[in-house]
Amino acid sequence: MDNVVFHVADVHKSFAGLHALSDIDLSVTEGETHAIIGPNGAGKSTLLNVCIGRLKPDSGSVVFDGNTLTGKKPHEINQLGVVRVFQTPEIFPDLTLLENVMVPCLAKRDGSFKLNWFKSFRGEKSIRDHAVETLVDVGLESQVGSHASNLSRGDKRRLELAMGLAQKPKLLLLDEPTAGMARHDTNATIDLLKRIKATGMTKVIIEHDMHVVFSLADRISVLAGGRIIAQGTPDEVKGNPKVVEAYLGEEQV
Amino acid sequence: MNSSAFKDTLLLVVFATAILTMPIWLKPFGAAYPDLMQRFAIYGLFAIGFNILFGLTGYLSFGHAAFLGVGSYAAVWSFKLLTMNVLPAVFFGVIVAGFFAYLIGFISLRRSGIYFSILTLAFAQMCYNLAYSVLTPITNGETGLQLTLDDPRVLDAQAAAGSIPGTTLFGIPMTGITGFYFCAVVLIIGFFISMRIFNSPFGMMLKAIKSNQNRMSYTGFNTRPYLIWAFVISGMYAGLAGSLLAVTDPLAGAERMQWTASGEVVLMTILGGAGTLVGPFLGAGLIKYFENIFSSFNEQILHEAFAALPDGLENALVGLTSLFVGEGWHLTLGLLFMVIVIFLPGGIMEGVRRIGSLFTRSGSKAKSESSTAPEAR
Numbered sequence: 001m002d003n004v005v006f007h008v009a010d011v012h013k014s015f016a017g018l019h020a021l022s023d024i025d026l027s028v029t030e031g032e033t034h035a036i037i038g039p040n041g042a043g044k045s046t047l048l049n050v051c052i053g054r055l056k057p058d059s060g061s062v063v064f065d066g067n068t069l070t071g072k073k074p075h076e077i078n079q080l081g082v083v084r085v086f087q088t089p090e091i092f093p094d095l096t097l098l099e100n101v102m103v104p105c106l107a108k109r110d111g112s113f114k115l116n117w118f119k120s121f122r123g124e125k126s127i128r129d130h131a132v133e134t135l136v137d138v139g140l141e142s143q144v145g146s147h148a149s150n151l152s153r154g155d156k157r158r159l160e161l162a163m164g165l166a167q168k169p170k171l172l173l174l175d176e177p178t179a180g181m182a183r184h185d186t187n188a189t190i191d192l193l194k195r196i197k198a199t200g201m202t203k204v205i206i207e208h209d210m211h212v213v214f215s216l217a218d219r220i221s222v223l224a225g226g227r228i229i230a231q232g233t234p235d236e237v238k239g240n241p242k243v244v245e246a247y248l249g250e251e252q253v
Numbered sequence: 254m255n256s257s258a259f260k261d262t263l264l265l266v267v268f269a270t271a272i273l274t275m276p277i278w279l280k281p282f283g284a285a286y287p288d289l290m291q292r293f294a295i296y297g298l299f300a301i302g303f304n305i306l307f308g309l310t311g312y313l314s315f316g317h318a319a320f321l322g323v324g325s326y327a328a329v330w331s332f333k334l335l336t337m338n339v340l341p342a343v344f345f346g347v348i349v350a351g352f353f354a355y356l357i358g359f360i361s362l363r364r365s366g367i368y369f370s371i372l373t374l375a376f377a378q379m380c381y382n383l384a385y386s387v388l389t390p391i392t393n394g395e396t397g398l399q400l401t402l403d404d405p406r407v408l409d410a411q412a413a414a415g416s417i418p419g420t421t422l423f424g425i426p427m428t429g430i431t432g433f434y435f436c437a438v439v440l441i442i443g444f445f446i447s448m449r450i451f452n453s454p455f456g457m458m459l460k461a462i463k464s465n466q467n468r469m470s471y472t473g474f475n476t477r478p479y480l481i482w483a484f485v486i487s488g489m490y491a492g493l494a495g496s497l498l499a500v501t502d503p504l505a506g507a508e509r510m511q512w513t514a515s516g517e518v519v520l521m522t523i524l525g526g527a528g529t530l531v532g533p534f535l536g537a538g539l540i541k542y543f544e545n546i547f548s549s550f551n552e553q554i555l556h557e558a559f560a561a562l563p564d565g566l567e568n569a570l571v572g573l574t575s576l577f578v579g580e581g582w583h584l585t586l587g588l589l590f591m592v593i594v595i596f597l598p599g600g601i602m603e604g605v606r607r608i609g610s611l612f613t614r615s616g617s618k619a620k621s622e623s624s625t626a627p628e629a630r
Binding site: 073078079084086090103106108111115116119121124 | 257258449450452453454455456457458460461463464465467468469470471472473474475476478479482486
């Protein structure tokens with residue numbers, strides 16, 4: 001396989017004897033959009049939490065771009081260019097949309113800490129412009145100045161996405177990016193993600209919506225009972241009887 | 254963007270003017286004497302600094318009086334050992350308090366919420382007790398640290414023997430109204446710095462930490478140094494206030510570090526409006542006003558005030574109101590605090606804002622960019 005940038009090697013994780021993840025082995029090549037699918041409770045979110053440093057695996061390692069992510073702190077992982085978009089919107093409710101997106105931009109530019117207390121935040125012209133651009137990309141341009149707590153749930157998800165995208169990540173981890181969105185918003189998000197894909201950003205997507213998965217993914221890993229039961233291109237996965245049995249059978253794709 | 258820069262400058266100019274003209278407009282309130290105005294300025298600074306931690310990050314410290322006390326001790330030592338000039342005293346007050354704040358913040362900030370508050374409270378009480386007992390050689394224990402005739406004061410030329418010199422700024426004595434103006438200028442500088450911090454990327458990060466600290470780490474920020482710096486900066490403000498207390502009256506006692514003093518600055522900040530620029534100063538002013546003016550009212554004054562009424566009514570009214578003045582001023586303050594917290598959770602500044610929005614709504618419908626964080630005013 002050419003140019004693997006993200007590698008999850010032999011990861012195990014159990015909670016009080018329950019095997020949430022076992023023998024997870026996953027390689028993502030540069031520029032690839034890799035989807036992880038699986039029924040509820042298959043361990044998808046646990047896997048993402050392991051990747052992002054929220055959970056520590058019992059064994060195994062996660063490597064991105066030559067750096068081992070296991071054991072690193074969340075902000076260190078982010079500074080390496082691995083950005084996660086959360087499923088339940090984790091935004092800054094007391095800040096405006098513009099500020100919500102400018103803050104991650106500053107993390108990208110200034111690193112994990114900088115004591116620039118004498119500069120003007122509003123005077124950060126290039127950061128501001130970039131943040132506005134990103135908000136336009138996700139379709140929130142009309143609400144730039146309003147407080148994030150006033151947004152609808154779907155709009156919060158889009159803001160969450162904008163906060164991730166604004167950092168121009170090397171690897172974007174998306175946790176059900178379209179959950180809770182109306183159909184036309186979902187389509188808009190798919191279009192946006194397709195455009196991002198064209199820029200060559202590497203992505204790992206967890207998704208329930210098969211329409212989203214099959215319109216975006218280059219390759220798919222199917223997770224069931226904490227194990228990867230199938231891996232391959234969308235067509236390969238679709239035809240895999242194990243997958244049909246475990247998951248797709250009930251969804252009628 | 255230009256308009257907001259203009260607004261900031263305007264705010265600073267209005268603030269500076271209001272502070273410097275205090276001797277004039279406080280006259281009708283009976284508060285235009287230097288001693289009280291110094292207190293307004295000093296405790297205003299204390300609250301403004303406290304607000305950088307509490308207002309921006311939401312971390313509620315119950316131990317900031319410790320830094321006030323440390324600042325006072327450092328300043329008095331500077332008077333004793335070096336010179337009666339106030340600038341070194343203020344400098345050492347700020348630096349030593351900042352150092353203490355770093356130590357205490359480093360440990361306390363391992364926890365958040367109520368546990369953080371308890372840790373700061375514990376540290377402050379420790380400082381207080383140490384100042385009273387073990388550290389007597391440095392703090393002079395119960396008596397308090399005072400200037401004496403045989404202090405070395407190595408930088409001062411031989412002063413007139415037989416008397417303890419007063420604090421000066423290059424020869425200008427810091428007593429009375431000049432002392433007030435010195436405090437006022439320091440307050441305005443402190444206000445300006447706080448304004449810069451509020452409007453800076455650093456300040457925005459602190460606000461974001463308050464809003465969703467967890468998210469900050471997944472956004473790539475190491476929140477710990479941000480919090481430690483906020484803690485140290487607010488500790489330095491407290492040290493500055495403490496050193497100014499020593500400038501206006503060169504003695505330092507441990508009672509300044511007691512937990513009630515820490516609680517007072519919390520009240521000031523909440524009363525005025527946590528997270529606002531001017532609010533903490535207003536809160537500090539109000540509390541100090543009540544403490545000094547209301548507590549000085551006695552039955553005599555009340556009888557005079559109600560003298561026009563029939564005797565029975567007069568006595569009844571005096572009996573009722575005397576509960577709220579003199580010794581009872583805490584009762585008035587407590588009621589006022591309850592009313593504000595219940596009806597105006599954002600403090601006095603929220604009241605000001607509500608009144609302001611009433612006017613703009615009824616007047617021209619000029620909706621100036623509400624986007625730029627109205628709570629920052």
